[in-house]
Amino acid sequence: MGYDVRLIEKKWQQRWSATNKTAGPSEHIKKYYCLDMFPYPSGSGLHVGHWKGYVLSDVYARIKILQGYTVLHPMGWDAFGLPAENDAIKKGILPQASTAANIAHFKEQLKAIGAVYNWDKELNTTDPHYYKWTQWIFIQMFKAGLAYESFAPINWCPSCLTGLANEEVVDGCCDRCGSLVTEKEVRQWILRITDYAQKLLDGLDKLEWPEKVKTMQRNWIGRSDGLIFSAPVKDSDLIIETFSAHFESFAADTFVVIAPDHPLLPKLLAGVPNRHEIETFCKQIIEERIANKNSHEAEPIGIFTGRYIIDPIGNGELPIWVASFVLAQYGTGIVKCSAHDIRDFAFAKKYNIPLKVVLVPEDSELREAVDNLELCYTDMINGILRAPAPFAGFKAGEVRNKIIEYCEQQGFARRYTTYKLRDWIFSRQRYWGEPIPLVHCKTCGIMPVPEDQLPVELPFVEQYQPTGTGESPLANISEWVNTACPSCNGPAKRETNTMPQWAGSCWYFLRYPNPHLKDKPFDADDMRYWLPVDLYVGGIEHAILHLLYARFYVKVLYDLGYLPFDEPFMHLFNQGMVLKYSEKSGLVEKMSKSKGNVVDPDIIVSTYGSDVLRMYMLFMGPPELDCEWQDTGLDGIKRFLHKLWDYCTQSKHILDDHIIEDIHITKRTHQCIAQFQNRLEHFKPNTAIAAVMEWLNDMMSNDWSISKSSLQMILVSLSTMAPHMTSELLEQLMGKQLADCTWPSYDPQLIIDHTVTMAIQVQGRLRATIHVGRDSTQTDVEPLARNAISKWIEGKTITKVIFVSNRLINFVIKE
Numbered sequence: 099m100g101y102d103v104r105l106i107e108k109k110w111q112q113r114w115s116a117t118n119k120t121a122g123p124s125e126h127i128k129k130y131y132c133l134d135m136f137p138y139p140s141g142s143g144l145h146v147g148h149w150k151g152y153v154l155s156d157v158y159a160r161i162k163i164l165q166g167y168t169v170l171h172p173m174g175w176d177a178f179g180l181p182a183e184n185d186a187i188k189k190g191i192l193p194q195a196s197t198a199a200n201i202a203h204f205k206e207q208l209k210a211i212g213a214v215y216n217w218d219k220e221l222n223t224t225d226p227h228y229y230k231w232t233q234w235i236f237i238q239m240f241k242a243g244l245a246y247e248s249f250a251p252i253n254w255c256p257s258c259l260t261g262l263a264n265e266e267v268v269d270g271c272c273d274r275c276g277s278l279v280t281e282k283e284v285r286q287w288i289l290r291i292t293d294y295a296q297k298l299l300d301g302l303d304k305l306e307w308p309e310k311v312k313t314m315q316r317n318w319i320g321r322s323d324g325l326i327f328s329a330p331v332k333d334s335d336l337i338i339e340t341f342s343a344h345f346e347s348f349a350a351d352t353f354v355v356i357a358p359d360h361p362l363l364p365k366l367l368a369g370v371p372n373r374h375e376i377e378t379f380c381k382q383i384i385e386e387r388i389a390n391k392n393s394h395e396a397e398p399i400g401i402f403t404g405r406y407i408i409d410p411i412g413n414g415e416l417p418i419w420v421a422s423f424v425l426a427q428y429g430t431g432i433v434k435c436s437a438h439d440i441r442d443f444a445f446a447k448k449y450n451i452p453l454k455v456v457l458v459p460e461d462s463e464l465r466e467a468v469d470n471l472e473l474c475y476t477d478m479i480n481g482i483l484r485a486p487a488p489f490a491g492f493k494a495g496e497v498r499n500k501i502i503e504y505c506e507q508q509g510f511a512r513r514y515t516t517y518k519l520r521d522w523i524f525s526r527q528r529y530w531g532e533p534i535p536l537v538h539c540k541t542c543g544i545m546p547v548p549e550d551q552l553p554v555e556l557p558f559v560e561q562y563q564p565t566g567t568g569e570s571p572l573a574n575i576s577e578w579v580n581t582a583c584p585s586c587n588g589p590a591k592r593e594t595n596t597m598p599q600w601a602g603s604c605w606y607f608l609r610y611p612n613p614h615l616k617d618k619p620f621d622a623d624d625m626r627y628w629l630p631v632d633l634y635v636g637g638i639e640h641a642i643l644h645l646l647y648a649r650f651y652v653k654v655l656y657d658l659g660y661l662p663f664d665e666p667f668m669h670l671f672n673q674g675m676v677l678k679y680s681e682k683s684g685l686v687e688k689m690s691k692s693k694g695n696v697v698d699p700d701i702i703v704s705t706y707g708s709d710v711l712r713m714y715m716l717f718m719g720p721p722e723l724d725c726e727w728q729d730t731g732l733d734g735i736k737r738f739l740h741k742l743w744d745y746c747t748q749s750k751h752i753l754d755d756h757i758i759e760d761i762h763i764t765k766r767t768h769q770c771i772a773q774f775q776n777r778l779e780h781f782k783p784n785t786a787i788a789a790v791m792e793w794l795n796d797m798m799s800n801d802w803s804i805s806k807s808s809l810q811m812i813l814v815s816l817s818t819m820a821p822h823m824t825s826e827l828l829e830q831l832m833g834k835q836l837a838d839c840t841w842p843s844y845d846p847q848l849i850i851d852h853t854v855t856m857a858i859q860v861q862g863r864l865r866a867t868i869h870v871g872r873d874s875t876q877t878d879v880e881p882l883a884r885n886a887i888s889k890w891i892e893g894k895t896i897t898k899v900i901f902v903s904n905r906l907i908n909f910v911i912k913e
Contacts, residue, residue, distance in 0.1 A: 101743045103707035107822040111212060117837070123168070123611075123627035130162035131628050132171045133607055133667075135636030135644070138599075139175050139200035141185045144207045145696040146711070146727065147676035147689045153712045153819075154673055154721050155635040156213040157783060160818040163214065164841035170628055172219035172610040173208060175201050178229075179599025180258050180274050183530035187563060193530045194558070197224060207700065212708045212821050221613040223532075223602030228609065230553035231619035232601050233535040235651065237546045238658055240536070244290045245524070247544065252523055254282035259564035261286055263523045263598070266643070281384065284568040287525040287534060287595060291650050295319050295517040297664075298649055307670040308722070311641045318642050320518025325502065325511035327434060329407040332415060336365060338407060341429030341514060346478045346494035346501055348510075349485035350436035350456040351413050353446065355400065355421035357431040358383040363403075366418070370404045376420065383422045398423045398445050411486075411510055421445060429516045438481075443474035457481040457494060522647070524598060529562035529571045531596030539583035539590040548584050554592070570594045603644055604651040607631055607666055626662055634667040637675070645670075671781065674724040676715075686726055697727055709820035710735050716783040716819055738791055739823060745794065746813075746827050751803050759805040766796055767808040768848040774815050775844070783819070790816055806832055811842035858883045859908040860890045876901040883907045 123129070134155050137148065159171040177197045185200075186193035201222065208215065221228055239245045253262040257277035261284050266273050291298075299319050302312045324343035331338060340354060356363060358380035367373045379401045400421040407416050416434070423441055424433055435442035437453035446453050457475055458465045460482060467473040475481060479495035488504060489497045505511040525534060533554045535547040547554055557578045562571050572594040573579060583590040609615075611624035636644075648666055656664040677686050680695040689696050702711045714735045718725040745751055753759055770793035777786040790812065797804065810832055817824035817836055825836045851872075856879065858866040866886040870879055880899065884891065891909060898910040 174221035357426035525595035
């Protein structure tokens with residue numbers, strides 16, 4: 099009988115949608131929380147690249163279901179934020195309408211995957227019943243002193259007309275629209291994520307995450323341990339502090355650099371004749387830095403301030419320069435410089451600032467180049483110090499701790515730890531986002547909205563386009579803005595900035611176990627049972643932004659006593675991207691509507707079926723690597739599945755229940771199951787599929803017939819990848835439902851190869867091989883071996899026989 103892919107897949111998807119509900123927590127059943135990074139429902143819909151992660155996570159959710167776990171595998175929508183609002187503006191409709199339409203489209207596409215999603219757990223970050231608790235979490239942070247208002251300059255996107263967090267600026271451009279970011283002073287709300295820098299760093303050590311992702315987060319947090327040196331400014335009452343993470347060569351310092359936007363600079367420049375020139379130069383540096391944000395390729399530039407410090411260490415008067423490479427937010431924003439830092443060295447050479455050498459290599463020729471200032475030597479481990487005197491002749495790395503103690507005892511410096519991580523700019527000057535639940539009262543100050551008045555709902559308006567003034571469009575809705583102070587009941591105004599898109603996605607995984615709770619964001623029993631997430635699957639593009647922010651939220655809620663754990667995702671898997679040739683660029687690139695290289699999964703499913711697309715996404719290559727889409731690959735998977743269908747539905751291949759199958763077939767099936775499971779355990783679904791393909795080739799080439807029990811093992815295993823076809827075969831051939839089956843277990847004894855191939859040598863040279871029983875004795879092997887090499891030993895005298903069990907037998911003959 100033929101395989102009607104459309105009819106069969108529709109049949110099973112309808113059944114699953116009616117029966118796939120999540121079981122509640124049970125202390126007697128093991129749980130497995132399998133989570134996808136939920137999608138942002140953009141207007142363009144899903145392309146096949148999105149399937150890569152969704153299918154992968156579904157495989158492991160299905161395995162755990164078959165293993166008897168209670169599985170939570172939910173799906174929802176991350177639907178607030180700039181992309182949705184910009185999409186609505188482009189279409190000329192309200193974001194509420196465009197978002198709802200996009201979600202409906204996405205949901206139909208996701209159902210076509212045939213994944214075991216718990217649609218009864220569906221949530222939407224734009225639902226007031228959900229963002230009520232997003233607002234509640236913000237209020238807890240506000241009460242804990244972790245949210246504060248600021249008027250400091252921020253990253254401003256002139257296209258999106260809103261402020262951006264540092265993490266949302268890539269190479270000086272908005273990561274959403276690509277516009278060049280400028281700097282603008284805007285009133286904003288900021289979260290003190292820096293208070294959690296060390297906890298975020300320490301927590302990485304206990305996570306089963308790709309090392310690449312953990313390294314990216316460590317680098318972004320950027321801990322540096324070092325010393326802060328203090329020194330007075332000549333002819334001034336100012337004291338400056340400089341931070342150094344590589345202080346071992348401190349005796350070599352010859353100049354100081356300060357950030358162009360350092361708050362101390364105006365005082366430092368007071369009375370300097372060319373102050374206006376310096377300030378103009380600093381403004382130029384700041385503008386160029388914004389234009390090249392996160393890029394370290396620009397050549398450092400600077401200007402002399404006309405000021406000096408009096409170095410208490412004994413290096414004399416050191417000139418103070420403004421330098422483009424110094425960041426006001428890192429360390430103290432002022433740095434002492436020497437010949438033993440590459441940037442310092444280049445800067446000094448450019449501006450003819452004197453340098454001196456106190457750290458040298460052991461190699462004499464190399465040392466001469468260092469002494470002649472032809473080479474910058476920076477090895478703070480193996481470099482040999484010349485000064486100060488107590489450490490002369492020692493390797494810098496050997497005396498680092500002693501140098502710290504020396505500098506502290508002499509009063510030169512104190513220990514200090516700093517981080518690159520900056521506080522999180524949390525407000526946006528846009529409409530489509532969660533209102534920040536605060537009110538401004540002239541009498542009481544800034545007050546949180548009482549929790550029993552949440553949610554503060556986003557009002558429906560016809561005109562929601564961004565203003566560009568630094569205020570959200572909500573500021574123009576007087577009937578919404580004007581309210582009563584929750585403390586004194588006097589006149590007050592609502593906060594009009596909205597939260598960033600990240601607000602809803604920072605905690606959604608806590609809501610999934612019980613998304614319909616009305617009196618709290620999450621239930622304590624649910625948290626103890628379901629969390630942390632066991633497997634989190636998503637793209638590497640979220641390695642910093644989403645993952646860092648979500649970890650911060652969880653650590654805050656843990657410290658406030660709301661959660662029994664402080665890390666949300668124990669095991670992370672980043673799937674690679676699906677690439678495709680773009681005719682516009684002539685390159686193989688990431689799928690994108692703008693590049694014109696998107697493959698619509700709806701078309702693939704209507705032509706080939708969901709199972710073919712699912713298996714092709716898994717078969718394309720190692721799931722963690724990028725791979726190139728090839729249409730021809732679909733045909734190969736289709737042929738395999740149809741061969742499997744034909745083999746299974748031919749009655750001659752299925753043995754009657756009273757007939758015992760050949761032991762060789764039983765062994766071959768158990769070997770296949772063992773390979774399949776082992777490869778999946780190591781996240782190699784592509785080679786797991788290959789194991790089943792090889793099994794099927796063996797069965798068909800030998801025209802073997804199989805028992806229903808052995809075939810069931812294959813079908814249940816493959817159901818994790820091709821659930822529709824395997825469900826149909828299980829029902830037709832065995833009268834069973836997949837829900838009633840369990841994950842197959844193989845017999846370890848049956849997968850052992852009981853024969854070995856032994857090499858037969860004469861005088862150490864290989865002359866033949868034979869197959870013998872494993873662990874055969876020399877008495878058993880030697881006659882067989884002599885027969886196999888008779889022509890090599892005929893008429894010869896054998897003086898010695900060397901026997902190595904299971905490996906070789908060597909005949910030594912008399913020459």
